[in-house]
Amino acid sequence: MRGPLVVLGDTLLDRDVEGLVNRLCPDSPVPVLDETVHVDRPGGAGLAALFAATDGTEVALVTALADDAGGARLSSLLTAAGVQVFALPLAGTTPEKIRLRAGGRVLLRHDRGGAAGPPGEPSEAVLQLIAGAAAVLVSDYGRGVAGQPALRAALAATAAPVVWDPHPRGPVPVPGVHLATPNEPEVRALGGTAPGASRLATASRGAQELRQRWRAGAVVVTLGGDGALLCHAGSTPLVVPAPTCAEGDTCGAGDRFAATASRALAQGALVSEAVQQAVTEASAYVAGGGVAQAVPVPATAPAPTVVAAAGDRVGAGAAGAVVAGVRAAGGTVVATGGCFDLLHAGHVATLEAARRLGDCLVVCVNSDRSVAALKGPDRPVVPQGDRSRLLAALACVDAVVVFDESTPHAVLSWLRPDIWVKGGDYATGTGDTSALPEAEILQRWGGHTVVVPYLDGRSTTDMIMAARSTDRHPEGAPR
Secondary structure: OOOOEEEEEOEEEEEEEEEEEEEEOOOOOOEEEEEEEEEEEEEEHHHHHHHHOOOOOOEEEEEEEEOOHHHHHHHHHHHHOOOEEEEEEEOEEEEEEEEEEEOOEEEEEEEEEEEOOOOOOOOHHHHHHHHOOOEEEEEOOOOOHHHOHHHHHHHHHOOOOEEEEOOOOOOOOOOOOOEEOOEHHHHHHHHOOOOOOOHHHHHHHHHHHHHHHHOOOEEEEEOHHHOEEEEEOOOOOEEEOOOOOOOOOOOOHHHHHHHHHHHHHHOOOOHHHHHHHHHHHHHHHHHOOOHHHHOOOOOEOOOOOOOOOOOOOEOHHHHHHHHHHHHHOOOOEEEEEEOOOOOOHHHHHHHHHHHOOOOEEEEEEEOHHHHHHHHOOOOOOOOHHHHHHHHHOOOOOOEEEEEOOOOOHHHHHHHOOOEEEEEHHHOOOOOOHHHOOOHHHHHOOOOEEEEEOOOOOOOHHHHHHHHHHHHHOOOOOOO
16 A cells, blocks of 8 residues: 555544443332443544554544543554554543443443534644545544545545545535445435335435435445445446344444445455455454454453542643643643653753743653563552652643553644653754654644753662662671
């Protein structure tokens, strides 16, 4: 492929809450679900991006992320799956879809959150990404990304094949898309129905009407367990039957279908070949257990509720609130990161210099697990909670967020700072900050990487070694 497969659209946070039902609520005849575990996954365009990346395909996701803990969680999940996140700013809160489940069945779906306004403008890097894509999948969930004017102009101008998975609340596809992939209910909602017509006749009529209205190369109507109906210009509609009559959890089946078709087109397949592959994979996906089996994310036991102290500046929620406030005022967001295992004068000098570069400073701190992976099993000396509190107590630090990965790429994709600061001990010797590890990430939204002076002779590792040496050889004892 000449470039990455680009997925563009609205990303949601999907959460499956599993539990046990052993009693009814005493004040209402409804079941009580005792939560045992929950699983978080990217939903919407994020889920489509995960499906596109399952076979090692290079995938970039253009989406909008809110400045809250949900946005941070999505960035972490997507980056861990190998998806490059190109995030647009999004006012409001991360939309969430929560499924309450017991015994393998969904009892209730609870939707919450959502944007308070349209997504922000794309960077030049995003526009270049779309222009150089091998294929583009627009995974529209009706929340604004697919309607962003600059993105629509880039989609209309790209030479890459475009697959458009529409939504009844979303905008019409840009003219000239290679393939649109509405499902049967969407065709009825968008194209209308003819009284007395058969199911296939209704799907065919609706697809042809939508193809002409949207000026699309082809429209394929997904028919659930019965496969799909493909309509080209000037040709008889082609029915692509499903290889198996699969029953199971269909959540995400449409995303799997669209992602597979997009990947096939990126690899040079004909539209008919792409649709056949998509039907086969979507059917196997449902038969294999759906999203829980296709996107295995470790389950998390419910955590105890912790009430933050007044003025607490630690955590994704605190960092997101600081960043959102500075952005709303037109200010400059600065971030830096590190282990900060033993906070010393060199760290303080770097942090104070970083804060002077903008209107807020967010410090990204490696978690205990991340520090151990980087430094060895005897580190950290100070646990992440204490390290975070010490940093947050500094006047030059506005917020602290802990990340669990070996690099801060996921948290950076969410925070999108204007400036990322490195201490002078990271200097390359050439003065070229583009060689720094985070430079490519910052370019996605037009940010910059800066190196600030570092105090010589300050090293956490040296301090720990000196302290341990003193413990082994106390003053006056033989060495």
